[in-house]
Amino acid sequence: MTEVLRLDGVTKSYGAVVVADAQSWSLQAGEALGVIGPNGAGKTSMFNLVTGTVAPNAGRIWFDGQDVTGWPAARRCRAGIARSFQVPQPFGGMTVFENALVAATQGAGERGAKAEATCLDVLARTGLLPKANVLAKGLTLLERKRLELARALCARPKVLLLDEIAGGLTEAECHSLVATIRDVRATGVSIVWIEHVVHALLAVVDRLIVIDFGRKIAEGEPHAIMASREVKEIYLGIEADA
Numbered sequence: 001m002t003e004v005l006r007l008d009g010v011t012k013s014y015g016a017v018v019v020a021d022a023q024s025w026s027l028q029a030g031e032a033l034g035v036i037g038p039n040g041a042g043k044t045s046m047f048n049l050v051t052g053t054v055a056p057n058a059g060r061i062w063f064d065g066q067d068v069t070g071w072p073a074a075r076r077c078r079a080g081i082a083r084s085f086q087v088p089q090p091f092g093g094m095t096v097f098e099n100a101l102v103a104a105t106q107g108a109g110e111r112g113a114k115a116e117a118t119c120l121d122v123l124a125r126t127g128l129l130p131k132a133n134v135l136a137k138g139l140t141l142l143e144r145k146r147l148e149l150a151r152a153l154c155a156r157p158k159v160l161l162l163d164e165i166a167g168g169l170t171e172a173e174c175h176s177l178v179a180t181i182r183d184v185r186a187t188g189v190s191i192v193w194i195e196h197v198v199h200a201l202l203a204v205v206d207r208l209i210v211i212d213f214g215r216k217i218a219e220g221e222p223h224a225i226m227a228s229r230e231v232k233e234i235y236l237g238i239e240a241d242a
């Protein structure tokens with residue numbers, strides 16, 4: 001297997017708050033990796049470090065065989081790292097199609113008919129084609145989540161970072177979003193997915209890592225990790241030898 005992303009001892013703190021503590025892990029091409037951990041554990045901060053909106057205090061980040069640690073966010077996005085945001089961030093006064101077009105042109109560097117074709121394809125795959133001409137501010141939560149996914153896909157990522165994209169959805173909406181994410185994964189895009197809705201995560205990912213206080217405290221097969229001592233300790237407060 002080919003490694004597409006690797007964090008090597010990545011460390012970041014804000015004063016006394018350590019959001020990444022010598023974090024090391026990697027993602028293989030075509031793999032889907034789940035990330036869980038309590039609120040404030042540093043999961044979103046880890047995405048900020050990978051996408052380049054935040055610089056680490058120490059450690060290196062490798063993408064597609066290159067050390068991208070010093071690269072600005074826009075260059076990383078063009079190279080193939082795209083993300084969705086936990087709180088959807090569409091341009092509310094623009095239509096769904098225009099939002100997608102911004103991502104295809106700015107994120108993937110596409111122009112004209114090629115960019116438009118990408119948008120139409122992605123909107124169809126994410127179920128948003130019927131909403132293409134609707135202003136983003138008029139979308140429901142599920143549609144805004146889908147637009148987050150669509151915008152990230154229009155950047156033509158090799159690595160797609162999903163930040164709590166299932167949060168706040170009904171069971172049926174969640175099920176439908178999971179099916180879409182599985183389809184994306186089947187196209188060969190590698191995925192890192194932060195999620196509190198564990199059953200959604202387990203329906204997609206091959207491997208799970210657990211983060212607490214910025215540290216990776218467990219890593220492995222998803223069901224084994226969910227049943228592990230580390231997860232019971234941080235979520236249920238059960239003692240290590242209980």
Ligand SMILES: Nc1ncnc2c1ncn2[C@@H]1O[C@H](COP(=O)(O)OP(=O)(O)OP(=O)(O)O)[C@@H](O)[C@H]1O
Pocket residue numbers: 014017019037038039040041042043044045046086
């Ligand atoms: N720019 C910043 N300045 C200071 N503290 C920050 C900054 N960004 C994040 N933090 C703090 O770092 C910690 C980790 O935040 P982060 O958003 O990465 O956690 P998280 O695991 O994604 O949480 P959640 O599951 O609630 O989304 C939190 O205590 C947060 O308040």
